[in-house]
Amino acid sequence: MGCLMNIAETLDRLPPLPAAATRLLRELGSPDADLDEAVRIIRTDESLTASVLRTANSAALGARGRTLDLRAAVVRLGARTVAHQALELAAAPTFRDAGVAFDVRRGEQWRAAIGGARAAEELGIRCGAEPERCFVAALLRDIGRLAFDLHHQQTGAEIPRPPAGEDFVAFEHRTFGVDHPTLGADLATRWGLPAEVCAAIRHHHHPPARDEGGSVLLDVVHLADAAARFAGLGLGCDGLLYPVSTAAMDRLGVDRGDLERLALSAAVAVFELEAGLNDPDDSAASRSDSPQPADRSARRTA
Amino acid sequence: MPQPAPSIPSPRPIGAPKLVVGVADLQSTGDRTIRVITHALGSCIGVTAWDPRTRATGMLHYMLPESKISPDKAERQPAMFGDLGVPLLLERMKALGADTRRLVVCAAGGAEVVADGGTFRIGARNRTILRKLAWKHGLLLAADDTGGNFSRTLSIDAECGTVRIRTQGEERTLWAA
Incomplete structure (x- = not known):
């Protein structure tokens, strides 16, 4: 495989992550992750917000009653699950x-x-x-x-x-x-x-x-x-x-x-x-x- | 007087319907039309069991040899462990009408981390527990493909009992009637 240096060059051609997902990962990956800031970032992205609410309301979590409030959803899911979803959406x-x-x-x-x-x-x-x-x-x-x-x-x-x-x-x-x-x-x-x-x-x-x-x-x-x-x-x-x-x-x-x-x-x-x-x-x-x-x-x- | 086993047909095409066995999973079936398959056998071991008379077919994919390392997980997911999974596989086979004396048992997996230096030897320990349990239950391993550093995919055709291994892009027959 003689074109191996080209592999490094593909970094330039990889599609970027959506802005909200990147900001969320930066926030959660920082030494002083702030849940409130994470919520503000999620709010800026419609699909991310929808995904968080959908998971928060899923039967698998045993949640009683539906929540339409993003802050409550993030508290219910935890920052970890929010990070999953951020990357999952971004990566799909x-x-x-x-x-x-x-x-x-x-x-x-x-x-x-x-x-x-x-x-x-x-x-x-x-x-x-x-x-x-x-x-x-x-x-x-x-x-x-x-x-x-x-x-x-x-x-x-x-x-x-x-x-x-x-x-x-x-x-x-x-x-x-x-x-x-x-x-x-x-x-x-x-x-x-x-x-x-x-x-x-x-x-x-x-x-x-x-x-x-x-x-x-x-x-x-x-x-x-x-x-x-x-x-x-x-x-x-x-x-x-x-x-x-x-x-x-x-x-x-x-x-x-x-x-x-x-x-x-x-x-x-x-x-x-x-x-x-x-x-x-x-x-x-x-x-x-x-x-x-x-x-x-x-x-x-x- | 024991009856002769029915004649064994040829393996079905690889595209046949399949029953997927996950990691730390156990499946058994009396459905002759399908292929039972498990992927990503690294240090884990996959065990197939097949009764040539009833065509009952089972497969176990266990991660670690002994359940004592995590009793709570063992309670919820016994197929994670060889010491619980193998007896469970035999129970499932009996429930399908299989006779353990007739079972054709094969195994694959048990790879080791490169440059292990003897620290983990998960593959070796997984192989050892399987041999101990086979002896305890009077089973004879008809064929096995274990060790090395690569992952394997293991499958068995429920109709004819043919066991195949796929590793590093190549597939071969491990056992056939």
């Missing part, structure tokens, strides 16, 4: 189709984003990191794949199958001259996301030591990504070709059992999401071949 259809160049099934990249984000939030709370920031950084950790996808769509170029045993980021770099964490961080920088969120995206497979620019957030996002992979989320041709940093585990005081429980949480988060938080009208079609939620009844697909 881009994010739902993400990962195609990596042989990730349709919709799976989004599931991996959600599972990893919930795991990061849980781990962040435990480790004293800002949970919303952990959530946003983990949610966006693989956006660099969008550049590979666009390159794939425009040129038809396939990612060659990586050899067993090689770190996939090293493989990407060796094969393409660039890797998805670097592209993702560059994209997040263009979107104006906070610097530490960009750093978490850049280092989500290889978090540096504290004296080399590392932080709790970087370790959290790295381990959340590993937990999502243990849950089988977002696996494509890269499989399990990403090492898990035991140094990051030591720094956060996380052992093997903790990481495995985090994987369970990531899986459950996706089950819950699919069980009810999505409007069936706009999600069923895109998930027709996805694993089912917790009460998964037998079903057939053609």
Whole structure:
């Protein structure tokens, strides 16, 4: 694949996120996220407002009575769910189709984003990191794949199958001259996301030591990504070709059992999401071949 | 005197209707017309069970070997764990009229994180629990494709019991009558 420098150039051609979604992600990704400011941002976007109200009024949340008040809806849902919706709206259809160049099934990249984000939030709370920031950084950790996808769509170029045993980021770099964490961080920088969120995206497979620019957030996002992979989320041709940093585990005081429980949480988060938080009208079609939620009844697909 | 199993037809086309088994999920069916499939088997293990006489078919996709790591999640989602999921799979098969002595059991998955260094070995531990449970329940693994670093898709044709594996863009038959 000789046109690999072109992959980095696709960043210029990726469609921008809607303004409201970008502002919301910036707000929730900042060290001092302000719920009131988040509500003001949502109000500026009609589709985002409609989505928040629809979810707040869904039967899955057990909400009694309908609310037409956005502030009450945000309180009911929490900033986390609002962030889901912001990115989901912004990313449709881009994010739902993400990962195609990596042989990730349709919709799976989004599931991996959600599972990893919930795991990061849980781990962040435990480790004293800002949970919303952990959530946003983990949610966006693989956006660099969008550049590979666009390159794939425009040129038809396939990612060659990586050899067993090689770190996939090293493989990407060796094969393409660039890797998805670097592209993702560059994209997040263009979107104006906070610097530490960009750093978490850049280092989500290889978090540096504290004296080399590392932080709790970087370790959290790295381990959340590993937990999502243990849950089988977002696996494509890269499989399990990403090492898990035991140094990051030591720094956060996380052992093997903790990481495995985090994987369970990531899986459950996706089950819950699919069980009810999505409007069936706009999600069923895109998930027709996805694993089912917790009460998964037998079903057939053609 | 045991009756001979009916003749086994050829595998149906890949485009046949399918029953999707999610992560931490278990499905069983007496419907011969479909293909049961699970995706994204990384360190998780997928287990197929098929009775050649009744054509009862089941599949389990478990994440971790032992439920003691999270009793609350085990209560809500027993198929997350091999130690609960495998017996549950056998119960479901019996409920469909299958005889566990006739079952053709296959497995796939159990991959490892690259450069693990022995820290996790989730795939190996998942494989070990399956072997222990197979021995305990008198099951013989007819075929398996486990280990490595890549994810797999596992499917079984309910009519003929043919088990297929797809990994790294290539599909092959793991077991056929």
